[in-house]
Amino acid sequence: MIRSLLIRGMIAGLVAGVLGFGFAKLVGEPFVAQAIAFEGEHAHGHDHHEATTHSHDHEGGDGDEELVSRDTQAGVGLFTGVAVFGTALGGIFSLVFALAYGRLGALRARGTSALLAMFGFLSVAVVPFLKYPPNPPSVGNAATIGPRTALFFGMLAISIAAAVIAVALQRRLRVRRGEWNATMIAGAFYIASMLLVQFALPRIEEVPAGFSASLLWNFRVAAIGVQVIIWTTLGLVFGALAARELERPALRKVATV
Structure with missing residues (x-):
């Protein structure tokens, strides 16, 4: 199956x-x-002076080409x-x-x-x-792509782990607390965990x-x-x-x- x-x-x-x-x-x-x-x-506005200054160095050349169009x-x-x-x-x-x-x-x-x-x-x-x-x-800054990628996947992994724990918590509590109360407690756990992580991890403003x-x-x-x-x-x-x-x-x- x-x-x-x-x-x-x-x-x-x-x-x-x-x-x-x-x-x-x-x-x-x-x-x-x-x-x-x-x-x-x-980029054109920022590098206009440099491009004009060095235009003769590239005259007749192909310039930068995209590896993938x-x-x-x-x-x-x-x-x-x-x-x-x-x-x-x-x-x-x-x-x-x-x-x-x-x-x-x-x-x-x-x-x-x-x-x-x-x-x-x-x-x-x-x-x-x-x-x-x-x-x-x-x-975004190309120099920070590694840390940004690591932070994103770290956030993703924590979110998935917290969701799994919340489901397990709901299953454990539903016998004693009832289906509704167990679901509310598990949901509150997940939301509180994610709020804590949201505040703990650094922000990226680029x-x-x-x-x-x-x-x-x-x-x-x-x-x-x-x-x-x-x-x-x-x-x-x-x-x-x-x-x-x-x-x-x-x-x-x-x-x-």
Whole structure:
């Protein structure tokens, strides 16, 4: 059954990745293009004197060339990245589903999948986003990319760990406290933990002067929108595929009785 669920999870993740790519291409890419244009204008204005002074040194040369063209980055590169991410996420999601199925009360396959997708979106996408939101090109210092990446993944790991602990806490308390009270206590634990981590970890402010606030906002909304598309699609599609695998035999047995 695990192998079958894994395959279905990867299929659902691929579908989610394709839809996420479509959203990123149609909604997010225009903001990326605007950010790149800002970077080019800023660099041109800053280096205009140096470029003029040394123009004869580069006369007749090819200049700096992109290793990967912008069209490739925005097309095949973006599609490959989002599709691979979605497929891998779907595989991991299916394994988590296999562990959780039958342990979340009376929820069946579709309900379990939808609930896990909601938890995943909140803990994997929203919470790290609130502390370290993504930035478009031209925002950020190349010298700090290592620390910024480490902080983001640290926040992600802490969020996932706190979510796992909260679920375990809810299961432990529900017998003595009841389902509702146990859920409230576990939720309060997760929120308090994340608030503490949010305040403890350092902030990163590297938005250059003059960068459009509306462009930054729109880019980040588009980025979280991609996550909404991916997690929603994953929860719904995998739930439908898992239900066919897990619940159809029971329906056939009832029909033959």
